[in-house]
Amino acid sequence: DNVSPTLDISDPYANDPKRHPALRVNSQRPFNAEPPPELLTENYVTPNPIFFTRNHLPVPDLDPDTYRLHVVGAPGHQSLCLSLDDLYKFSKHEITVTLQCAGNRRSEMTQIKEVKGLEWRIGAISTACWAGARLCDVLAQAGHQLSDTEAHVCFEGLDCDPTGTAYGASIPLARALNPEAEVLLAYEMNGQPLPRDHGFPVRVVVPGVVGARHVKWLGRISVEAEESHSHWQRRDYKGFSPSVDWDTVDFDSAPSIQELPVQSAITEPQDGETIESGEVTVKGYAWSGGGRAVIRVDVSLDGGLTWQVAELDGEEQSPRKAWAWRLWQLQAPVPSGKKELNIICKAVDDSYNVQPDTVAPIWNLRGVLSNAWHRVHVHVAP
Amino acid sequence: DNVSPTLDISDPYANDPKRHPALRVNSQRPFNAEPPPELLTENYVTPNPIFFTRNHLPVPDLDPDTYRLHVVGAPGHQSLCLSLDDLYKFSKHEITVTLQCAGNRRSEMTQIKEVKGLEWRIGAISTACWAGARLCDVLAQAGHQLSDTEAHVCFEGLDCDPTGTAYGASIPLARALNPEAEVLLAYEMNGQPLPRDHGFPVRVVVPGVVGARHVKWLGRISVEAEESHSHWQRRDYKGFSPSVDWDTVDFDSAPSIQELPVQSAITEPQDGETIESGEVTVKGYAWSGGGRAVIRVDVSLDGGLTWQVAELDGEEQSPRKAWAWRLWQLQAPVPSGKKELNIICKAVDDSYNVQPDTVAPIWNLRGVLSNAWHRVHVHVAP
Ligand SMILES: [Mo]
Numbered sequence: 001d002n003v004s005p006t007l008d009i010s011d012p013y014a015n016d017p018k019r020h021p022a023l024r025v026n027s028q029r030p031f032n033a034e035p036p037p038e039l040l041t042e043n044y045v046t047p048n049p050i051f052f053t054r055n056h057l058p059v060p061d062l063d064p065d066t067y068r069l070h071v072v073g074a075p076g077h078q079s080l081c082l083s084l085d086d087l088y089k090f091s092k093h094e095i096t097v098t099l100q101c102a103g104n105r106r107s108e109m110t111q112i113k114e115v116k117g118l119e120w121r122i123g124a125i126s127t128a129c130w131a132g133a134r135l136c137d138v139l140a141q142a143g144h145q146l147s148d149t150e151a152h153v154c155f156e157g158l159d160c161d162p163t164g165t166a167y168g169a170s171i172p173l174a175r176a177l178n179p180e181a182e183v184l185l186a187y188e189m190n191g192q193p194l195p196r197d198h199g200f201p202v203r204v205v206v207p208g209v210v211g212a213r214h215v216k217w218l219g220r221i222s223v224e225a226e227e228s229h230s231h232w233q234r235r236d237y238k239g240f241s242p243s244v245d246w247d248t249v250d251f252d253s254a255p256s257i258q259e260l261p262v263q264s265a266i267t268e269p270q271d272g273e274t275i276e277s278g279e280v281t282v283k284g285y286a287w288s289g290g291g292r293a294v295i296r297v298d299v300s301l302d303g304g305l306t307w308q309v310a311e312l313d314g315e316e317q318s319p320r321k322a323w324a325w326r327l328w329q330l331q332a333p334v335p336s337g338k339k340e341l342n343i344i345c346k347a348v349d350d351s352y353n354v355q356p357d358t359v360a361p362i363w364n365l366r367g368v369l370s371n372a373w374h375r376v377h378v379h380v381a382p
Numbered sequence: 383d384n385v386s387p388t389l390d391i392s393d394p395y396a397n398d399p400k401r402h403p404a405l406r407v408n409s410q411r412p413f414n415a416e417p418p419p420e421l422l423t424e425n426y427v428t429p430n431p432i433f434f435t436r437n438h439l440p441v442p443d444l445d446p447d448t449y450r451l452h453v454v455g456a457p458g459h460q461s462l463c464l465s466l467d468d469l470y471k472f473s474k475h476e477i478t479v480t481l482q483c484a485g486n487r488r489s490e491m492t493q494i495k496e497v498k499g500l501e502w503r504i505g506a507i508s509t510a511c512w513a514g515a516r517l518c519d520v521l522a523q524a525g526h527q528l529s530d531t532e533a534h535v536c537f538e539g540l541d542c543d544p545t546g547t548a549y550g551a552s553i554p555l556a557r558a559l560n561p562e563a564e565v566l567l568a569y570e571m572n573g574q575p576l577p578r579d580h581g582f583p584v585r586v587v588v589p590g591v592v593g594a595r596h597v598k599w600l601g602r603i604s605v606e607a608e609e610s611h612s613h614w615q616r617r618d619y620k621g622f623s624p625s626v627d628w629d630t631v632d633f634d635s636a637p638s639i640q641e642l643p644v645q646s647a648i649t650e651p652q653d654g655e656t657i658e659s660g661e662v663t664v665k666g667y668a669w670s671g672g673g674r675a676v677i678r679v680d681v682s683l684d685g686g687l688t689w690q691v692a693e694l695d696g697e698e699q700s701p702r703k704a705w706a707w708r709l710w711q712l713q714a715p716v717p718s719g720k721k722e723l724n725i726i727c728k729a730v731d732d733s734y735n736v737q738p739d740t741v742a743p744i745w746n747l748r749g750v751l752s753n754a755w756h757r758v759h760v761h762v763a764p
């Protein structure tokens with residue numbers, strides 16, 4: 001084509017970082033990509049280079065020496081202007097947390113009816129060990145208390161669009177100030193400084209909550225009476241009835257997505273594969289929002305008529321703080337005489353919430369919250 | 383028949399209270415009954431006489447003057463022996479809470495395959511305004527703190543079986559000590575002393591949690607390293623895969639039910655009814671456990687092909703403390719030319735959890751957690 005090999009300085013994405021070639025790219029500008037299923041559950045903790053990447057804007061190139069995080073003070077208190085060294089002085093907290101994009105598995109919704117959004121398959125989810133300062137400690141230093149239980153903590157990224165509008169999102173103040181909710185201002189990801197694609201030098205990590213609130217390249221924190229006025233808080237990342245279309249949608253009628261519902265997917269075998277007869281190994285992940293633990297994964301080899309209980313691997317999670325996924329597997333005989341199998345998985349969390357059977361009744365115009373049973377069709381080698 | 387009109391003193395149920403004739407009785411001894419659908423959603427707060435009743439044992443007849451609640455003290459602290467007057471001295475707390483039996487809607491599971499349990503229809507759920515002392519205040523007075531985050535608070539009822547075994551259950555200490563969880567030792571129900579069937583003089587109310595933990599006729603509270611050893615905590619009120627039967631069940635493999643999943647049902651029209659053509663009004667209830675608010679109810683008149691959003695009535699619930707149900711209704715034209723309608727409802731909570739489409743994949747041997755879409759088939763008058 002007509003693309004110049006020299007750096008196009010008018011291209012705001014020209015300075016984006018290099019990415020791992022194994023990633024499946026859903027969008028180059030902004031960069032959005034997911035690991036392929038066979039890599040996704042190869043490790044309990046996802047290696048940084050293949051952690052799913054969801055960018056809304058060009059990746060800022062921030063100098064760690066001059067980086068400052070502004071924290072607006074409570075009435076009567078001074079605001080904070082924190083360097084990285086200042087942030088390191090807060091007690092360091094380390095937790096393993098799974099992040100999931102609200103649009104994970106959107107491609108299955110698209111098969112029902114067109115939606116607006118990136119074509120994520122099952123890989124818009126990954127797990128890392130995050131380390132940083134606790135948001136509650138930083139907010140306390142700025143004088144904030146839970147005086148208004150309905151207030152919100154607003155985050156602004158240092159990524160911005162050509163008009164200068166930054167990415168933004170918010171979470172309830174009650175969650176931000178609750179030490180048990182373990183909200184972090186993370187500066188490490190799996191023992192390394194955050195990669196640029198994941199928010200270098202500082203991002204928010206909100207365990208159990210949709211990825212969209214884990215603001216990257218964090219520049220500013222403030223406590224407000226209302227949710228962030230950001231487009232991504234108010235006009236996106238909300239769920240609606242399948243009957244709602246772009247002519248009738250009222251974004252104010254639905255709450256912003258915070259905690260996510262129970263989710264699972266099969267990473268092995270993959271759709272369309274041919275498996276050997278004899279025994280089949282089915283593998284996948286399962287996770288739920290809000291710190292709810294996955295207590296069981298059921299797998300069917302016959303399209304949902306009968307079910308077998310999978311073995312849960314990975315780390316047992318603490319009650320109320322089950323922030324990370326469980327990997328699971330099932331080894332089972334291939335039913336004899338079958339030329340194909342319809343494999344399904346469904347997870348149950350510790351509130352005994354389950355996934356819905358089918359995707360059409362949860363279809364929504366933005367294609368978010370796609371958590372129906374995951375189905376994989378395979379052929380059996382003769 | 384052969385029943386004697388004189389009091390049979392060998393019958394432990396002979397002293398049970400009189401009940402309201404509108405209740406649909408599922409079992410007389412012990413007494414278990416639910417209000418009919420048309421009464422269930424007539425009021426946002428269920429009148430005491432028709433509040434669903436789930437007794438496991440005969441109703442004790444307790445004297446309020448000699449009643450004592452024993453609270454085992456923390457190490458180094460004295461135990462408490464509280465009269466009703468002592469309990470009244472704690473700050474009085476009042477909240478509206480929906481209680482639901484784990485077996486609500488079990489009769490729909492029975493239609494798939496036999497289960498062990500009472501044949502509850504959609505009425506094993508009701509709402510009351512409860513008042514009493516906060517459990518966290520009483521535990522604090524007995525010296526308890528959240529020193530062991532994995533400990534449990536065990537409750538014993540004063541109801542017991544012929545061998546002297548009392549009803550018992552437990553909840554995590556973390557919930558019991560969290561003032562935001564609002565666990566009550568209730569002595570009032572809708573402004574009245576508790577009726578005998580609902581625990582006179584004192585019962586536990588655990589907002590957002592399955593009815594089985596709301597121990598009635600409360601006699602004893604202790605803090606233990608483990609869950610209650612009661613049959614009802616350890617060998618009942620747990621969920622299993624549909625593949626598990628009574629020969630293979632391992633009760634230790636599943637967590638006790640605490641928070642319940644999202645639920646809804648249609649109370650009007652009722653299954654088999656004939657409705658007028660023109661316009662139909664569909665009414666029902668929706669609720670979710672763990673303080674999660676119901677944010678939407680979808681109703682289908684065509685068996686799930688298309689959906690309309692119902693209007694939510696009743697009191698808007700606080701975030702994280704949505705303890706009570708929402709009643710809802712939809713007024714919609716009856717699709718012309720239809721001789722019958724398959725009406726369905728499904729609810730969404732604020733973690734965007736949804737109900738599963740069908741009941742067979744959530745079937746379990748005890749018939750608990752029956753929360754699939756509720757379906758009602760009606761005829762349209764010509
Ligand atoms: Mo996202």
Ligand SMILES: [Mo]
Pocket residue numbers: 436482483484485593594
């Ligand atoms: Mo129950």
